[in-house]
Amino acid sequence: MTAEMFPKEKTIDLRKKHIGPSCKVFFSHDPIKIVRAKGQYMYDENGVRYLDCINNVAHVGHSHPMVVKAGAEQMELLNTNSRFLHDNLVQYAQRLQATLPEKLSVCYFVNSGSEANDLALRLAWEYTGHKDVITLDNAYHGHVSSLINISPYKFHQLANAEQSKSVHVALSPDLYRGNYRQDHPDPATAYADDVNNLIQKAHEKGHKVAAFIAESLQSCGGQVIPPAGYFQKVAQHVHQAGGLFIADEVQVGFGRVGTHFWAFQLQEDFVPDIVTMGKPIGNGHPMSCVVTTREVAEAFKNSGMEYFNTFGGNPVSCAIGLAVLDVIEKEDLQGNALRVGGYLMRLLEQQKEKHPLVGDIRGRGLFVGAELVRDRVKLTPATAEAQDIIYKLKEQHILLSADGPHRNVLKFKPPMCFSEEDADMVVEKIDQILTDIEKALGLQMPSTVHTENGSHKRNVQPEENGCHHSNGIGHSRDTSQHHASQQNKRLRP
Amino acid sequence: MTAEMFPKEKTIDLRKKHIGPSCKVFFSHDPIKIVRAKGQYMYDENGVRYLDCINNVAHVGHSHPMVVKAGAEQMELLNTNSRFLHDNLVQYAQRLQATLPEKLSVCYFVNSGSEANDLALRLAWEYTGHKDVITLDNAYHGHVSSLINISPYKFHQLANAEQSKSVHVALSPDLYRGNYRQDHPDPATAYADDVNNLIQKAHEKGHKVAAFIAESLQSCGGQVIPPAGYFQKVAQHVHQAGGLFIADEVQVGFGRVGTHFWAFQLQEDFVPDIVTMGKPIGNGHPMSCVVTTREVAEAFKNSGMEYFNTFGGNPVSCAIGLAVLDVIEKEDLQGNALRVGGYLMRLLEQQKEKHPLVGDIRGRGLFVGAELVRDRVKLTPATAEAQDIIYKLKEQHILLSADGPHRNVLKFKPPMCFSEEDADMVVEKIDQILTDIEKALGLQMPSTVHTENGSHKRNVQPEENGCHHSNGIGHSRDTSQHHASQQNKRLRP
Numbered sequence A, B: 001m002t003a004e005m006f007p008k009e010k011t012i013d014l015r016k017k018h019i020g021p022s023c024k025v026f027f028s029h030d031p032i033k034i035v036r037a038k039g040q041y042m043y044d045e046n047g048v049r050y051l052d053c054i055n056n057v058a059h060v061g062h063s064h065p066m067v068v069k070a071g072a073e074q075m076e077l078l079n080t081n082s083r084f085l086h087d088n089l090v091q092y093a094q095r096l097q098a099t100l101p102e103k104l105s106v107c108y109f110v111n112s113g114s115e116a117n118d119l120a121l122r123l124a125w126e127y128t129g130h131k132d133v134i135t136l137d138n139a140y141h142g143h144v145s146s147l148i149n150i151s152p153y154k155f156h157q158l159a160n161a162e163q164s165k166s167v168h169v170a171l172s173p174d175l176y177r178g179n180y181r182q183d184h185p186d187p188a189t190a191y192a193d194d195v196n197n198l199i200q201k202a203h204e205k206g207h208k209v210a211a212f213i214a215e216s217l218q219s220c221g222g223q224v225i226p227p228a229g230y231f232q233k234v235a236q237h238v239h240q241a242g243g244l245f246i247a248d249e250v251q252v253g254f255g256r257v258g259t260h261f262w263a264f265q266l267q268e269d270f271v272p273d274i275v276t277m278g279k280p281i282g283n284g285h286p287m288s289c290v291v292t293t294r295e296v297a298e299a300f301k302n303s304g305m306e307y308f309n310t311f312g313g314n315p316v317s318c319a320i321g322l323a324v325l326d327v328i329e330k331e332d333l334q335g336n337a338l339r340v341g342g343y344l345m346r347l348l349e350q351q352k353e354k355h356p357l358v359g360d361i362r363g364r365g366l367f368v369g370a371e372l373v374r375d376r377v378k379l380t381p382a383t384a385e386a387q388d389i390i391y392k393l394k395e396q397h398i399l400l401s402a403d404g405p406h407r408n409v410l411k412f413k414p415p416m417c418f419s420e421e422d423a424d425m426v427v428e429k430i431d432q433i434l435t436d437i438e439k440a441l442g443l444q445m446p447s448t449v450h451t452e453n454g455s456h457k458r459n460v461q462p463e464e465n466g467c468h469h470s471n472g473i474g475h476s477r478d479t480s481q482h483h484a485s486q487q488n489k490r491l492r493p
Helices: A008-018 A065-077 A087-098 A113-128 A187-204 A230-240 A294-302 A315-330 A333-354 A383-395 A420-441 A447-454 A480-491 B008-018 B065-077 B087-098 B113-128 B187-204 B230-240 B294-302 B315-330 B333-354 B383-395 B420-441 B447-452 B480-491
Strands: A034-038 A041-044 A049-052 A106-110 A132-136 A167-170 A209-215 A244-248 A274-277 A288-292 A358-364 A367-372 A401-403 A409-412 B034-038 B041-044 B049-052 B106-110 B132-136 B167-170 B209-215 B244-248 B274-277 B288-292 B358-364 B367-372 B401-403 B409-412
Touching: A008 B087, A034 B065, A049 A420, A065 A315, A065 B034, A065 B065, A087 A106, A087 A288, A087 A315, A087 B008, A106 A113, A106 A294, A113 A209, A113 A244, A113 A274, A113 A288, A113 A294, A113 B113, A132 A187, A167 A187, A187 A209, A187 A230, A209 A230, A230 A244, A315 A333, A333 A358, A333 A367, A333 A420, A367 A383, A383 A401, A383 A409, A383 A420, B049 B420, B065 B315, B087 B106, B087 B288, B087 B315, B106 B113, B106 B294, B113 B209, B113 B244, B113 B274, B113 B288, B113 B294, B132 B187, B167 B187, B187 B209, B187 B230, B209 B230, B230 B244, B315 B333, B333 B358, B333 B367, B333 B420, B367 B383, B383 B401, B383 B409, B383 B420
Parallel strands: A132 A167, A132 A209, A209 A244, A244 A274, B132 B167, B132 B209, B209 B244, B244 B274
Antiparallel strands: A034 A041, A041 A049, A106 A288, A274 A288, A358 A367, A367 A409, A401 A409, B034 B041, B041 B049, B106 B288, B274 B288, B358 B367, B367 B409, B401 B409
């Protein structure tokens, strides 16, 4: 297999001709052609090595030999649907269950995070007999039509967005930029009360709530780490209304947060009713899972409708999933996420003390965000600057992205084998670029801010991740590209 | 990798414990454990070989070495998302496009037939600005919530099915059992007029039609081959209403029909606006594709919403897709489908002449159905007998299934390497079983029927396929199991 078949220009031409124009590339003005990858490194057609800080799907490292071997061996043997008994399926379900609270015991294997979240909604609708869904502002839960409906991150992109009457958007529990911030005495209760208000309003209209859905750490939506106790309080309100709590772990699961295997476990003793998994689960292989309780599973069955997923739970996907679990354990990648993530956070905190543009550093394990602001009091998003950094890092062969509602949060979600040396390298480059930008803008560290913000040690840290509009991807609603180019003109006099 | 980890009983126990009870196995009373497969054969944990007449997903044969090699080699090299340029993606899109009419030139790669059909709906909604969808009775288009809505095959399973007001169910263009049959002077126009009536009724209610969706040959829905000219006439009506025509090729594409690569091409010079692909596309690897026109793709882009699919179009999926196309070509599997499918049809036609229970034989290529009836005039479905045959074949190590709204159609959709010897073997066994059943029932070949039906050489032949309730799968709404066991009592005095 040749690594490159066409010259890059030809690849770009063919892509324009045959791939849907809604499918964007990173760095649209000068996209990257990647032909191979290993661990946390990707290589272009000329052999240039890129440090990968963004591919959370290549969870245990790109092209991990144990995962490749498991997949290849099972492909040779058998790949068929789950209507036949197979040990990989049940062994994998058993292994996944062992990472979860006991009551989350029943698995449905599907092919993508989108299929998982759609099924989670179907489970909730069927179990509760209710229709309405509460979702968080700026949330992203997938690309199928039912999930666009509950993804403000997506439906806000539409010119004439028409929000479904059965979808209610709750405040994002963002302590940096949200309605209730670090100085609030009890933000968990305040944000949970907002959910309860939505429930009451739905009831007044004769509606009933089937589910509250949230990423355990909100990713695309602004790298939000909910305050401690928030999920428990929300779950109380939602359960009281007869609804279910769906924890979307598609981006944040499988040990990335370092201290726990699942990000919902950051909320002490909290157990959701349904958990959805995705991206990292197969290290790039298309697979995904929904886990729920016996009660919910039996109610779904009692609807009378069979559930069959052609590819879901096939022996190859399960072999790959098992290998990913093995590697996480064998290489202590959860431990690595904790150590290296902590190290990266400390390096970034130093940047915050040095650079006025760095407004907030937040994260858990290898899920880290650095929010850039032009003004630490007004929190004016430094969107153009974030884009500028992303592009300059790319020129220096580092892949990073920016996301959040203002596209001003630098997002780290690297393969879990990311090292302290990698962290040193990327932060050193960011330091240089920030210095240049701030010099050009005439920005200086205000001494007041240093005291005011720097001394506050917060208990809750928002985090980071990466979804869609990340890396210089041109998207029509987004004006950041435009800003960035204007900004560049200003930066380079 | 050991082929078997647990004793079969343990596998069954773990499955009951950890896999959603809505996910059914084949032959639920005595399910089969398959540990390896090759070509058109599957092997259980004791090495017993089963002839596989049903796995249309293992299109070029189970575990085909060229497909396995392509997947394994690309996994070793790189597996990442389509935000990076990659030659596999564009080459694969180019190769798929070359199989299609020129105007179908823009691809979206996704992970399953369900994701493909959901995206097709999104494309149609966005392009037309309309909401309503016309679907065929008994249709099945996928398991995500938007598709359950347009799948009567599924939503009829629900106890309290509530049909969406924006979904309209058209008559299935079934010439054997439908409203307009072989004796109708112009069934294509009659069935298309039914679609037009639905359009007019929708308009009267102030609704507008976004799309008509149909499998190019209806599979789960009753092995229906639409009469010649039907699609063209439907497309005229739908286009006049501003809607699009979506051809679902998930089950029937990739050369299975023998004479053409795509089943919609059986309708002369017909070109749909959107084509969806799935199951056989990756020989079991989870992948899928939507292809549409430049106009539809641009309209979707102009909505302002990016489309990103985490796994869709990754280099491994594309390498596997390319290998599948290569094997189809290299081994002339489309030609084999034509030859062996024709041979199988002739054998089954002989069964029809011999056995009163065989009411209709229909098919194209290796997509063949045999509809069983207790009475060739009343067309009373021989549901229990079909189940009985399926179970008895299983005892003789042949995997076949029954589907259609009455679960009385024996469905052949084997891997495309199926041979004439395989056809001989399965038809010989069916002959024996039918002989036994008819003897027990006291059924004899009525001479009148022979003249009445046997002499009619139809121009259009319905076909066969296989979806959900196929093989002795227990499902609550279905009474066929119950009938089958009652029937068995009668059969074995």
